[in-house]
Amino acid sequence: MKTILVTGATRGIGYATAKRLLQRGDERHLAAAQAQPHVRVIALGRNFANFELDGPNCERLPFDLRDVDAIEALCAGLPPIDVLINNAAMLTSQSFEAYSPKDRRDVIATNIEAPAELIRCLAPRMKLLPREDGICGRIINIASVAGFGGHPDVWYGASKGALLNMTKSLAKLYGPDGVMVNAVAPGPTKTSMFDQLPQSRKDEFNRLVFARRFAEADEIAKVICYLALEAPEYVNGSCFDVASGGYLR
Numbered sequence: 001m002k003t004i005l006v007t008g009a010t011r012g013i014g015y016a017t018a019k020r021l022l023q024r025g026d027e028r029h030l031a032a033a034q035a036q037p038h039v040r041v042i043a044l045g046r047n048f049a050n051f052e053l054d055g056p057n058c059e060r061l062p063f064d065l066r067d068v069d070a071i072e073a074l075c076a077g078l079p080p081i082d083v084l085i086n087n088a089a090m091l092t093s094q095s096f097e098a099y100s101p102k103d104r105r106d107v108i109a110t111n112i113e114a115p116a117e118l119i120r121c122l123a124p125r126m127k128l129l130p131r132e133d134g135i136c137g138r139i140i141n142i143a144s145v146a147g148f149g150g151h152p153d154v155w156y157g158a159s160k161g162a163l164l165n166m167t168k169s170l171a172k173l174y175g176p177d178g179v180m181v182n183a184v185a186p187g188p189t190k191t192s193m194f195d196q197l198p199q200s201r202k203d204e205f206n207r208l209v210f211a212r213r214f215a216e217a218d219e220i221a222k223v224i225c226y227l228a229l230e231a232p233e234y235v236n237g238s239c240f241d242v243a244s245g246g247y248l249r
Contacts, residue, residue, distance in 0.1 A: 001038060001039065001040055001057075002038060002039050002040070002082040002083060002229070003040045003042065003080060003081055003082050003083075004021055004039060004040065004041050004042065004082065004083040004084075004085065004228060005042045005044060005061075005081050005083070005084050005085065005118075005122075006018045006021070006041060006042070006043055006044065006085045007043050007044045007045075007065060007085065007086055007087050007088035007114070007115075007132050008044070008045060008087040008088030008089060008142075009041075009043035009044055009051075009087070009120070010043070010045030010046070010047055010048055010050070010051045010192060011036060011045075011050070011140060011191065011192055012189070012191030012192060012217055013087055013186065013189060013191060013217045013220045013221060013224075014043075014045070014085075014087040014088065014142075015051070015217070016051055016217035016218045016220070016221035017085060017220075017224045018041050018043050019053055019221070019222040019223065020056070020218065020221045020222065020225050021039050021041050021225055021228065021229075022039060022041055022053060022055065022057065022058055024038070024039060024225060024229065025148065035130075039057065039229075040057045040058075040059070040111075041053075041057065041058050041059070042059045042061050042078070042081075043058060043060055044061040044062075044063050044065075044088070045057065045059060045060075045061075045062065045063075045088075046062065046063070046064050048060055048062065049215055049236055060119055064111045065088050065109070065110050065114035066106050066110055066114070068109050068113045068114055068117055069115075071114060071117040071118060071121060072117070072121050075091040075118065075122055076121075078122075080125060080129060080135060081122050081125070081126065081137075082123050082126070082129065082138065083138045083140070083153055083228045083229075084118060084119065084123075084126075084136070084137075084138070084140070085139075085142070085228060086114075086115035086118060086119070086139070086140065086141045086163075087137045087142040087223060087224075088110060088114065089110060089111050089142065089144075089156075089159075089160075089193070090106055090107050090111060090156075091107075091109040091153055091156045091193050092107065092153060092156070093152070093153050093197060093198070094153065095152070096154040096155075098242070099154075099155060103155075104155055107155045107156060107159055108155070108159060110162065110227060111116075111156070111159035111162075111163065112162045112163060112166070113157050115141055115163060115166070116166060117249075119166075119181075121141065121169055122137075122139075123137065123170070123174050123179055126139075126178075126179050127174070127177045127178065127179060131178050133232065133233055134178060134233035135178055135179075135180055135233050136177070136178040136179060137174075137175055137178065137179040137180070138179070138180045138182075138227065138228055138231075139170070139174075139179065139180065139181045139182070140182055140183070140184060140224055140227045140228060141163050141164075141166065141167050141181070141182070141183040141184075141188070142183070142184050142220075142224070143160045143164045143167070143183045143184065143185045143239065144156075144157075144185055144186060144187075145162045145185050145186070145241065145246060145247045146160045146161075146220040147160030147161040147162075147163065147164045147185060148161060148164065148185070148247065148249060149246075149247035152197075152198065152201060159187065160185075162182055162186070163183065164239055167181055167182065167183040167237065167239065168237055170237050171236050171237030172237065175236045175237060178233075180227075180231065180233070180235065180236045181236065181237065182227050182231070182236065182237070182238045182239070182240070183238070183239040183240070184220065184223055184224055184227070184239070184240045184242060185239050185240065185241045185242065185245070186215060186220045186242045186243065187205060187209060187214070187215055187242065187243030187244065187246045188201075188202065188205050188214050188215065188242075189214060189215040189216070189217055189219075189220055190214050190215065190216055192219060193211060193221075194214065198211050202214075203249070208246040208247070209243060209244035209245055209246040209247070210244045210245040211244040215242065215243075215244070219242065223240050227240070235241035
């Protein structure tokens with residue numbers, strides 16, 4: 001069984017990913033007629049009021065990732081993690097001049113420091129896990145096209161650019177030990193975070209994408225699940241842009 005930690009799992013892309021992972025686990029369970037499903041999901045989030053996923057292989061983990069200093073103790077209490085999906089993020093949609101120091105610190109803590117600290121605490125333990133096809137652990141960082149295409153929320157865009165750079169740097173650090181570190185950069189996706197964008201930003205992106213529509217959260221989740229369960233050893237240090245041709249690079 002693979003134990004997968006999904007941050008920001010209570011809504012949007014994180015929720016869709018947790019749901020799809022659990023479904024995949026059940027499908028593999030039925031196909032192989034095994035006694036246990038293939039996947040166990042630990043769903044980390046702040047508010048589980050609308051979280052409807054349940055079952056013996058879905059664990060809820062309430063935690064506020066802005067409390068970066070508490071992450072090491074949190075990780076010490078976790079079972080061995082096979083896959084870490086750093087999905088949690090914060091966006092305020094404020095203008096650069098209007099950003100308060102607190103909001104800036106919260107964005108940096110949630111979008112940069114927390115993913116880095118989770119990796120720092122969990123990747124060394126991944127290296128000790130048995131290898132399968134050369135892989136002993138997988139880390140997927142959920143970035144954004146804002147990380148390389150610019151964004152009206154300057155601190156959000158800057159944080160996602162940092163996450164992309166972190167992905168490359170940590171792939172170099174942990175890749176030789178069998179830990180895959182990759183990123184996914186979604187374009188605007190129909191989530192509560194998307195609803196915060198100004199209409200002008202939505203119109204601009206809609207003109208850029210081939211599909212002439214915005215992504216569904218489950219479309220992004222499919223890519224994340226591929227990296228979490230199927231991608232081969234040679235897929236390491238990569239970023240999958242999931243934006244229907246928007247911001248090609």
